[in-house]
Amino acid sequence: MTIEEALRRLMPVVPELLPGHVWLAGAGPGDVGQLTLHAIAGLAQADVVLHDALVSEAVLALAKPEAELVPAGKRCGRPSSEQTTISAGLVAEARAGRRVLRLKGGDPFVFGRGGEEVLALAEAGIPFRVIPGMTAGLAGLAAAMIPATMRGINQAIIFATGHGAESQHASLNWEAMASLGQPIVLYMGARRIGTIARRLMAGGMPADLPAALILDATRAEQTVTVTDLEHIAGTVGEGDEESPALIVIGRIVTMRARITDLISQAKQEVLF
Structure with missing residues (x-):
């Protein structure tokens, strides 16, 4: 079986990112080859990608051409977005009917503040999915x-x-x-x-x-x-x-x- 054939067989099991929904996905430690299939599916479907500073250009290049890429990273010692601002942005984008991907380095629940963002989405009544990633x-x-x-x-x-x-x-x-x-x-x-x-x-x-x-x-x-x-x-x-x-x-x-x-x-x- 070729790689292309294997991917075609996997496509029916890939979930659909719906308008008004948010996916919190882990991008892994850096190597694009360590993305999960579901993270790639999120990149291919999202209208807007709010991404951490450590997510590589090679990973972001997998987003669909018309997707909006929004830096939303937090870096120690550098100016960065407040967590409340990031969470509010996820809610606002979803309420605007967009397909939203929140892309984090590593795994979203390992020192990634993913728990805080999930709480904000749940409190706002926004449908979401958590996609684990390979933690660094x-x-x-x-x-x-x-x-x-x-x-x-x-x-x-x-x-x-x-x-x-x-x-x-x-x-x-x-x-x-x-x-x-x-x-x-x-x-x-x-x-x-x-x-x-x-x-x-x-x-x-x-x-x-x-x-x-x-x-x-x-x-x-x-x-x-x-x-x-x-x-x-x-x-x-x-x-x-x-x-x-x-x-x-x-x-x-x-x-x-x-x-x-x-x-x-x-x-x-x-x-x-």
Whole structure:
């Protein structure tokens, strides 16, 4: 069966984006090939696409030519739309009878404020659909050759956001988190990793615990820097704070070298 034939067979199961409806879709971590079929269907049908700043041009190029593309992203340290404004815009566009796609990087319900937008739509009586996406915390690790779980290394994995780490009123107890002995994957943590690392070490996490900074995960420009907890803050460059960044802390990071060494020895080519 060809790719074209397979896609034709799938078309009858693709839902219809109706006028006055909103779809909240995850665009994945960046690589256009990691879009779901339903996210592609939303792009093909939407009259207006309200998209995050991190959604790539390659993904947005899949929207129908006459669709209106509206930037509605929130970027740390940069001017960005207020969440209430974004939510109100979704409601207004739907009430105007348009087919609305809210396109978010990763998964809309993983540090994406999708829950807030769903609440706003539900309160306004707007019909909506949530389309999951591949979250960067898993897809980005895989692209960096770091298994999220590895038998004999970890029995759990922690996903956390770096927002608010420097606040005296921060709700996350990093010192307590350190005592769990499980890998930590940080979203939006590059700007505050120095503070986070100090607090984790204060909680007993070893300074020499492996850590990695992954920039532009799954994209052609992806870079991976491996170091340890004590020195991870020093790997973050000035411009990196604004890039899509993941930070992984834990022994699962050691798997990257083991895998890449074996690939190199065998002279294998690995494709993503």
